[in-house]
């Protein structure tokens with residue numbers, strides 16, 4: 001009984017635990033030694049790792065240097081699975097306001113935030129904690145707000161009405177990030193030889209009408225950050241995720257088996273290749289494995305915007321990227337398969353994508 005009660009408290013999230021005087025990391029959050037972040041051990045930060053070419057100047061992409069930027073973009077997607085976009089064109093006040101209203105949302109009393117708790121994965125709004133709180137054996141030090149963003153007019157009335165300006169700014173932010181996503185995708189299609197003269201605008205139309213999810217992640221200060229994580233190693237499911245992070249370090253990406261800390265660059269987006277783009281590009285571009293560590297002093301906030309095809313569409317390797325030298329490497333995948341997978345087995349690292357790979361026995365054109 002006492003145990004069940006304690007469990008109920010964990011379900012309310014980490015901010016709630018802190019507000020209720022928890023000063024020591026509960027056992028529920030302690031990861032096995034092999035999964036702990038090891039942040040003390042020498043882990044390079046991005047600036048010192050030699051990954052400079054992963055910075056993409058969006059303004060240059062629209063100008064005479066486009067082909068040069070496209071080369072960097074292609075290299076980043078192929079080699080790292082991520083890049084950072086600067087001069088992205090989204091007005092700075094929109095960026096500031098989305099951070100402000102998101103911070104205010106997490107500043108609301110627990111009763112107000114918890115109105116949006118739901119175990120229904122398809123709910124247009126879902127407040128929750130950890131990674132998958134209904135299934136996690138070990139909990140992660142994160143609270144989140146997930147908003148389904150498409151079709152906007154249908155979902156908007158379900159979004160939080162408090163703080164007062166939340167809906168308006170979230171709607172503006174969602175439209176701006178969708179526009180940026182589509183422009184970046186045009187460039188990515190071009191790097192794959194599917195734009196320009198060899199135009200495949202079918203996929204871009206589908207993406208324009210595609211799914212979009214906005215996830216606000218909040219990581220309060222953690223009493224014993226070396227024993228836990230804010231998010232486990234994972235790849236995102238969609239084509240691209242556009243991530244806005246505040247100025248507190250926490251995000252790490254894996255490169256050549258090593259965890260590299262992404263130092264936040266003011267007014268930029270960290271963009272990572274998701275599983276669907278890996279499938280669509282027939283494995284040429286790789287989805288990025290990333291995780292989040294937490295710290296004992298500063299709260300951290302990030303806003304992720306995840307984009308893919310409409311939920312009912314199949315994701316499959318582009319036929320133009322399949323030939324004798326590059327046989328089809330992935331099975332057809334739809335969103336229902338993904339939801340079924342995450343409801344039956346814990347998504348760890350890139351294991352969903354692994355389950356979609358064709359083996360050398362059943363590889364085909």
Ligand SMILES: O=C(O)CCC(=O)C(=O)O
Pocket residue numbers: 215217231236243245250251290292301302304
């Ligand atoms: O908070 C972060 O930096 C990463 C968030 C993330 O990976 C996600 O929302 O999928």
Ligand SMILES: [Fe+2]
Pocket residue numbers: 234235236241290
């Ligand atoms: Fe992620």
